[in-house]
């Protein structure tokens with residue numbers, strides 16, 4: 001353990017309200033917009049999920065963390081753990097920018113769990129002082145490896161690759177290694193920006209986790225953005241999925257409306273021989289979703305978590321800034337491929353968490369809890385549902401359009417409208433957690449995620465439609481669990 005980490009641990013020890021199992025922890029976690037079932041930073045700024053994994057019965061999530069400033073800054077890795085993917089305990093700040101190779105930020109990366117160790121691969125960011133464009137000149141992006149036993153302390157750190165080890169034709173923007181093992185070989189994928197400003201993904205392989213050989217570059221025939229961040233590559237239901245977060249993709253009707261995107265495509269015949277097909281599936285149609293990453297749970301589920309935010313979005317004012325923190329991660333989502341579409345559904349642990357359920361027929365109107373699920377069946381017909389007095393979901397059967405609209409600009413922190421053609425719509429699940437809503441359509445074929453900032457008295461639903469019926473569910477403390485059967 002190095003000096004900076006010792007200093008941090010001393011500071012952390014003086015922050016009892018942040019420590020796991022501390023009676024005061026609830027206080028640090030509370031606050032008007034603090035979610036109950038989503039990862040949020042105790043203080044400061046959060047962005048991408050990093051190093052997702054499961055060790056024994058414990059799930060580990062790391063995240064890009066700037067503890068000292070809710071508007072961002074120098075990046076650390078924050079860490080939290082959970083046994084049910086819903087309730088998260090802050091577990092400290094294990095990765096610090098404390099080496100020449102990562103001194104201006106420990107950027108995003110992934111975890112490989114093997115031999116009782118956590119191998120944390122990440123990008124060490126270095127920015128030289130001077131007048132540089134920081135694209136072609138003035139920065140280093142190093143591929144780093146930190147080894148940890150439990151995710152809390154770091155045993156060793158080393159630099160595995162620097163910019164000169166990456167293939168020719170790239171800018172200095174190469175980052176976000178995701179590492180996995182397949183058929184006895186280790187693979188790594190990294191996002192990159194080429195000298196002619198195209199987003200691509202680089203593949204490497206290694207026999208031993210430490211020495212890496214470049215294999216080839218995954219690229220589209222036609223440009224799709226100038227940079228691909230946070231790539232991921234995994235097998236799912238017999239398909240090979242490539243997931244990337246491109247920057248610089250222009251809006252196209254209702255698609256690609258956010259500043260930056262998160263998309264997937266299927267690679268054929270496999271990632272070693274594929275080129276990337278033109279034509280992607282956008283993973284989320286809402287306002288707040290970026291940099292998703294996945295991991296394989298011990299029970300075989302492929303689980304995805306994303307940042308519930310988007311970088312550089314000028315139109316969004318996050319009301320939690322006033323409380324000294326900003327941003328959350330999405331609910332963990334189980335992935336599957338259904339009829340050629342990658343579907344996302346909240347982890348099944350969520351259904352087991354609700355212990356209260358009310359059913360309703362032909363519309364619904366009630367004061368709600370701050371954390372709940374609303375499951376709607378519209379019989380394929382038009383409907384409208386308004387949440388917190390100013391977030392309105394509408395479905396129009398005539399053209400199959402589902403839209404999400406903030407009628408109260410303050411509630412949406414400045415955002416207005418997102419929409420998607422979904423065709424026939426039959427089932428809608430809305431997960432509301434204090435200051436977030438995630439809306440899953442037709443068993444996860446389309447998802448809309450957004451933050452929102454309701455006044456305390458505004459938790460309310462008003463839903464109507466000719467055939468609208470469904471269930472309202474929530475968790476009541478001290479009531480028996482598992483009463484609901486969604």
Ligand code: FRU
Pocket residue numbers: 047048064075107108109123175176229230291311
């Ligand atoms: C994506 C990203 C990554 C980078 C990290 C820095 O949001 O820009 O590419 O590693 O954030 O925080």
